[in-house]
Amino acid sequence: QLQLVESGGGLVQPGGSLRLSCAASGFTLDYYNVGWFRQAPGKEREFVAAISWRGAVTDYADSVRGRFTISRDNTKNTMYLQMNNLRPEETAVYYCAAGRPNPTNWGRPREYDYWGQGTQVTVSS
Numbered sequence: 001q002l003q004l005v006e007s008g009g010g011l012v013q014p015g016g017s018l019r020l021s022c023a024a025s026g027f028t029l030d031y032y033n034v035g036w037f038r039q040a041p042g043k044e045r046e047f048v049a050a051i052s053w054r055g056a057v058t059d060y061a062d063s064v065r066g067r068f069t070i071s072r073d074n075t076k077n078t079m080y081l082q083m084n085n086l087r088p089e090e091t092a093v094y095y096c097a098a099g100r101p102n103p104t105n106w107g108r109p110r111e112y113d114y115w116g117q118g119t120q121v122t123v124s125s
Helices: none
Strands: 003-007 010-012 018-025 033-039 046-051 058-060 068-073 078-083 092-099 112-115 119-123
Touching (some): 003 092, 003 112, 018 033, 018 092, 018 119, 033 068, 046 068, 046 078, 058 068, 078 092
Parallel strands (some): 010 119
Antiparallel strands (some): 003 018, 018 078, 033 046, 033 092, 046 058, 068 078, 092 119
16 A cells, blocks of 8 residues: 655644654655645645655745755655744644656645645644
């Protein structure tokens, strides 16, 4: 069964940090670009970050650039999202995704083939 499984979400205070992980099973992430998206209640799913299949190229939403870092370890078939200086408005369900979109389409959810079930991140004091 092909699946992505996120972990690492939880409750954190404003200004705090979390590290999300996304492990793939049933297929290898080696030749897939991978990304993170988030969705808050009543809002559309939005792009957070993406990384190329070799890890050489990354892209971030303007709102997270400089605070979040996306990475991957193909030997572990896993990708990560390090989130620092979190803000209350970033409370959302965070999803990882894998696909083969062109870099210009990294921000489009429909370009990805596989999705995780999501992990809740709550930023609150």
